[in-house]
Amino acid sequence: MKYVDEFRSGERAVRLAAAIHREADAGRTYRLMEFCGGHTHAIFRFGLQDLVPVNVEFVHGPGCPVCVLPMGRIDNAIDLARNHDVILCTYGDLMRVPGSHRMSLLKAKAAGADIRMVYSTRDALAIARAHRRRQVVFFAIGFETTAPPTAVAIRQARAEGLSNFSVFCNHVLTPPALAYILRENARASRPAGIDGVLGPSHVSTIIGSGAYEPCAEAFSMPVVIAGFEPLDVMQSALMLIRQINAGRHAVENEYTRVVTREGNRKAQALMAEVFETRPAFEWRGLGKLPDSALAIAGSYADVDAERRFALPATAGSEVKGCLCPSILRGEDKPADCRLFGTVCTPENPMGACMVSSEGACAAYWSYGRFRQPATAA
């Protein structure tokens, strides 16, 4: 058991596809929102849309932390690196995200700012240890999957007395975003609704599948926690179709090999110790969502870069014509955007959805642009 190859077997995919064709009712449509960018990429990379009937449609969700980060926060990070003489450590995903005026961390680095790409918060701590006289800031971003490693680093910095280390915290929470999407979805004015949700994979290893039960209940929405491998996505789609056919709306777990109902209690306890919930946080495309993000708790205020450097709340200036916001809401597809594939490409991105390896536009560009009639013409 390698836990990867087994879940990419073409033979099994054919069987699953046959089952989906057999069980999906040809007289209706099934609009299934995959919350995570990881699912979007599996769907495109492995051509899953072509394996399911035309009336089963995958709708792409906002589950890409880089994509939903408002531009003002990128501007804050660029400002930190350029004007506060810090070493800014960041995950590679953020380097090319456009801030205001087409600036990015990569361009700031090229212009001389000390910005370092790290793989792990452990690397950021190592940089802080090696440069005791410099301020080292970790630009923290990500959902509940990525927040516990930040929490560990914050505790570690305190334990070691690494007073030159701080964290610019941008961690966001998935259940409030899903609740927002489903609340909007329930409005009668929406043309095409969502019939089921493929729930987060690795976020759920931390917070547990139980975290989505209130959403499923409140919006009568079937949810299946789905792994990121192609067979996981197909099996989960089948489980959703079965729920929809039966008129059920439960949270089911397809990804039982790592996800439990209660999640990782140790990681949850660490997060509760180090972070507190922000009353509201801006998500690109979704607006200000209550209780949807984490800030560093008062007891760790000395590690909070926002306080240490008095970072202002700034609103970035979005690129005109960029459809990132409505793509993140699942209302538009990348091919609907006039910038897609013309002026906006992964080499020269206008919007975050084209930058992140999890963004819907990047997925369409990498794997799907030749199957889009609109771009083929």
Added chain:
Amino acid sequence: MCLALPARVVALDRDAELATVEMDGVKKEVSLALIDDVAVGDYLLIHVGYALQRLSEQEAMRTLALFDELEASRTMDTDSA
């Protein structure tokens, strides 16, 4: 950003809460700060240098068995047709 990969534990340093994991011949040191009771030979889900969870072989087998049951039910459909 939420991508995480399964890797097998080949060595442990319990005092430092570290494990050496191997995936397709590549070895890497990861933190065990987020999980308890890891043993050599376990498969862990690795994300940004941290182990998030242990993979359950039993559950993985059960999921794969679900895919294979589909085949069985299809064969039955064909038989009854």
